[in-house]
Amino acid sequence: MSCLLSFALLAGIASAINLNVSATGGNASSPLTYGLMFEDINHSGDGGIYAELIQNRAFQGSLEYPSTLTPWVSIGDAILTLQNTSVPLSKSLPTSINVASNSTNGTIGLLNPGWWGIDVKPQKYTGSFWALGSYKGKFTVKLQSDLTDEVFASLDIPSSATPEKWTEHKFELEPRIAAPNSNNTFVLEFDSKAGSLNFNLISLFPPTYNNRPNGNRPDLMEALKDLGGSFYRIPGGNNIEGDAYHHPWLWNETIGPLTERPGRPGTWGYQNTDGLGLVEYLNWCTDISVTPILAVWSGMYLGNEVDHILTASELEPWVQYALDELEFILGPSHSTHGALRAQLGHPEPWELKYVEIGNEDDLYDNGAETYSAYRFSMFYEAISASYPDLILISSTGDYTAVGGSNTSNPSATDYHTYSRPDYFVSQFGHFDNASREYKSLIGEYACVQGNVYNQVVGVDWDAPKLPWNPWVGSVSEAIFSLGAERNGDAIIGMSYAPGFQNLNSYEWTPNLIAFTADPSQTIKSTSHHVIELLSNNRYNATVPVTTDSDYGPAYWVAGVSEPGHYTFKAAIYNSTSTVPFSISFEGLSEGVKGTLSVLNAPDGLSSNTLENGVVSDVVRKTVTTLAAGSGGVFQFELDNYDVAVLTT
Ligand SMILES: *[C@@H]1O[C@H](CO)[C@@H](O)[C@H](O)[C@H]1NC(C)=O
Ligand SMILES: *[C@@H]1O[C@H](CO)[C@@H](O)[C@H](O)[C@H]1NC(C)=O
Ligand SMILES: *[C@@H]1O[C@H](CO)[C@@H](O)[C@H](O)[C@H]1NC(C)=O
Numbered sequence: 001m002s003c004l005l006s007f008a009l010l011a012g013i014a015s016a017i018n019l020n021v022s023a024t025g026g027n028a029s030s031p032l033t034y035g036l037m038f039e040d041i042n043h044s045g046d047g048g049i050y051a052e053l054i055q056n057r058a059f060q061g062s063l064e065y066p067s068t069l070t071p072w073v074s075i076g077d078a079i080l081t082l083q084n085t086s087v088p089l090s091k092s093l094p095t096s097i098n099v100a101s102n103s104t105n106g107t108i109g110l111l112n113p114g115w116w117g118i119d120v121k122p123q124k125y126t127g128s129f130w131a132l133g134s135y136k137g138k139f140t141v142k143l144q145s146d147l148t149d150e151v152f153a154s155l156d157i158p159s160s161a162t163p164e165k166w167t168e169h170k171f172e173l174e175p176r177i178a179a180p181n182s183n184n185t186f187v188l189e190f191d192s193k194a195g196s197l198n199f200n201l202i203s204l205f206p207p208t209y210n211n212r213p214n215g216n217r218p219d220l221m222e223a224l225k226d227l228g229g230s231f232y233r234i235p236g237g238n239n240i241e242g243d244a245y246h247h248p249w250l251w252n253e254t255i256g257p258l259t260e261r262p263g264r265p266g267t268w269g270y271q272n273t274d275g276l277g278l279v280e281y282l283n284w285c286t287d288i289s290v291t292p293i294l295a296v297w298s299g300m301y302l303g304n305e306v307d308h309i310l311t312a313s314e315l316e317p318w319v320q321y322a323l324d325e326l327e328f329i330l331g332p333s334h335s336t337h338g339a340l341r342a343q344l345g346h347p348e349p350w351e352l353k354y355v356e357i358g359n360e361d362d363l364y365d366n367g368a369e370t371y372s373a374y375r376f377s378m379f380y381e382a383i384s385a386s387y388p389d390l391i392l393i394s395s396t397g398d399y400t401a402v403g404g405s406n407t408s409n410p411s412a413t414d415y416h417t418y419s420r421p422d423y424f425v426s427q428f429g430h431f432d433n434a435s436r437e438y439k440s441l442i443g444e445y446a447c448v449q450g451n452v453y454n455q456v457v458g459v460d461w462d463a464p465k466l467p468w469n470p471w472v473g474s475v476s477e478a479i480f481s482l483g484a485e486r487n488g489d490a491i492i493g494m495s496y497a498p499g500f501q502n503l504n505s506y507e508w509t510p511n512l513i514a515f516t517a518d519p520s521q522t523i524k525s526t527s528h529h530v531i532e533l534l535s536n537n538r539y540n541a542t543v544p545v546t547t548d549s550d551y552g553p554a555y556w557v558a559g560v561s562e563p564g565h566y567t568f569k570a571a572i573y574n575s576t577s578t579v580p581f582s583i584s585f586e587g588l589s590e591g592v593k594g595t596l597s598v599l600n601a602p603d604g605l606s607s608n609t610l611e612n613g614v615v616s617d618v619v620r621k622t623v624t625t626l627a628a629g630s631g632g633v634f635q636f637e638l639d640n641y642d643v644a645v646l647t648t
């Protein structure tokens, strides 16, 4: 933002954009507008927002990803092996680790490096492990440095292990000082005289957001809360589908005690713990005050092999499966699945208004065809019959599969777009013609590649994606968002995707928030800043704007909440000079105050990054108080790549 209005006028670079903003006559805004898309992509859940610090805590495995000892390390002369003991911890967790002494001398045990480190601070860590075997001595648990072996916390726990039955040992560890870095490990030791013991479900949690047991990492939840979003699509996109091995996300196997969760071969190349399950997702929504948009699996597996789409008769039990899940969430506590919910400590139903049928069901050749022929309608009809108020969203982003008549449930469609800056800007008007009868959710959007000049194109999936979103990408997303806000009566809301990137093992770039085990290295992308500004400045209705200027290089939307309380949002793209604005808001007189908040970065290519352990945040925010001049006109200038919000 430049304060030198006179400079621009003297230089004669650009004439002012004159806008008259009406007090009434627009469209209702979407009550949701901005939200979250969390995809449990490479260690965004396990090893990410799910706060469990121990990697491979319960040796869960499958045909696809057999149980493994990785990353456990033996201590002393311990020999570590995987075993299916004749007494399993549970049907769901049959495999445990056997720790045997090779010499009956000294201390033996096992060590876990966490998910690429463990953050150690003077705070309470809550741990537990299950043991099986004959041992009357003590266990020692420790948090220690992987670099120097310095011990930050250590605790002795008397053994209550028996050979007949698994027993749980609970403990709390409280380091007195913070470790200098996150290169730390968790250690569990005992006297080698025990000979051989089995362990399972070895767990350690730091304090979690809202102190939820089995909860989420506070810093990452704060980063989501800052967005001021209103909805959260659960449990992700590709995450619900399952890959070529045909393991869709099973809500019924993600609930109840952790001992009852077998885990699942996930979509990104490893076994998921499912510690982050349906109830945890719903609590997450409660904790950051967002409404869930629940996706149910609609019969398409990822992968293009012949049998990746179910026939109508194969799909039938899955329709019932979705109804059971809805009963679990919404049903009275005397219903079968409502009773299960109550038994798990949630007598009251959760709030749920939106259900999405599948994810990107047009992805494959016969995907769209089978989806519009029977897959969408089987779910639509069955869910409508039991839940007439739910808004049912198709996953194809078009109107090839939408609900029936006005007497049945409202339906909507989920539109995804990954793009380049120029293309996003060209999509400012994308929703101007959109159906008002069938609304759109913009469930995934992101600028993922740079411009290819002289070609306005979307993504080239064969070309590399950007490692970090540059500021110009975030500005282009802002312009696309302003276009969506302008059509708030046609959209449910929009969510950037994906939400998280674990910098130690990632699959996709760029992402909204990147992190390591060390919370001081959490990076909010430039797009996070843009969404935070736009999302936290809501209004009730758009209002008409009359002007003598076309859109480009400036793009804008105006809205009103209470009479006299206007919100004007604008972004500048591809301007070679500053852009002066002169805005008259109906009913405002000279002297009325306004607040102008402007985001920009040193240049279009600057990104928020982590380099050599240092987080750089390039986004600058300036906040200025303005007063309306003669005739109640606000005057100010915006620079190229400014994203601005003026409130009165
Ligand atoms: C444990 O049992 C599972 C399921 O039968 C089997 O796949 C796995 O190989 C067994 N693991 C060991 C270590 O015996
Ligand atoms: C057990 O100890 C013997 C003697 O020191 C050694 O040769 C052997 O490699 C050890 N076994 C394992 C599995 O570490
Ligand atoms: C047993 O451990 C003690 C102390 O750690 C060591 O001095 C001794 O040599 C060990 N004995 C054997 C047989 O390994």
Ligand SMILES: *[C@@H]1O[C@H](CO)[C@@H](O)[C@H](O)[C@H]1NC(C)=O
Pocket: 116, 117, 146, 147, 182, 183
């Ligand atoms: C911790 O330090 C060890 C030893 O220097 C190194 O091999 C490892 O990569 C480091 N781990 C992390 C998470 O930094």
Ligand SMILES: *[C@@H]1O[C@H](CO)[C@@H](O)[C@H](O)[C@H]1NC(C)=O
Pocket: 250, 252, 253, 321
């Ligand atoms: C969960 O539901 C699936 C699909 O109906 C079923 O195959 C599985 O056995 C169920 N799991 C449990 C633990 O009941």
Ligand SMILES: *[C@@H]1O[C@H](CO)[C@@H](O)[C@H](O)[C@H]1NC(C)=O
Pocket: 404, 405, 406
């Ligand atoms: C729903 O009702 C509205 C208003 O009566 C009508 O314009 C519209 O065509 C109806 N839609 C369908 C699908 O029947």
Ligand SMILES: *[C@@H]1O[C@H](CO)[C@@H](O)[C@H](O)[C@H]1NC(C)=O
Pocket: 421, 422, 423, 425, 426, 453, 454, 552, 573, 574
């Ligand atoms: C931005 O500027 C470039 C270079 O002049 C041009 O090729 C491109 O079409 C412009 N994009 C938009 C959306 O105005």
Ligand SMILES: *[C@@H]1O[C@H](CO)[C@@H](O)[C@H](O)[C@H]1NC(C)=O
Pocket: 429, 430, 431, 432, 433
């Ligand atoms: C909107 O509809 C008009 C008339 O059918 C068409 O000319 C225009 O290209 C459409 N705009 C978009 C963004 O689809």
Ligand SMILES: *[C@@H]1O[C@H](CO)[C@@H](O)[C@H](O)[C@H]1NC(C)=O
Pocket: 042, 043, 268, 269, 270, 504, 505, 506, 507, 508
């Ligand atoms: C994703 O995670 C799996 C398992 O941890 C790993 O094998 C794979 O390489 C990861 N992908 C990337 C791109 O890091």
Ligand SMILES: *[C@@H]1O[C@H](CO)[C@@H](O)[C@H](O)[C@H]1NC(C)=O
Pocket: 025, 026, 027, 432, 436, 486, 487, 489, 542, 543, 544, 545
């Ligand atoms: C309201 O929506 C209509 C389409 O239904 C659109 O043409 C119009 O521009 C919108 N008005 C405002 C002020 O956004």
Ligand SMILES: *[C@@H]1O[C@H](CO)[C@@H](O)[C@H](O)[C@H]1NC(C)=O
Pocket: 018, 019, 020, 546, 547, 548, 584
């Ligand atoms: C804005 O309103 C004023 C006063 O009615 C009028 O003179 C001016 O032409 C209008 N400007 C535009 C761009 O509509």
Ligand SMILES: *[C@@H]1O[C@H](CO)[C@@H](O)[C@H](O)[C@H]1NC(C)=O
Pocket: 540, 561, 562, 563
């Ligand atoms: C605007 O929305 C807020 C919050 O939803 C509500 O309290 C207020 O009454 C609304 N104002 C108008 C004028 O509709």
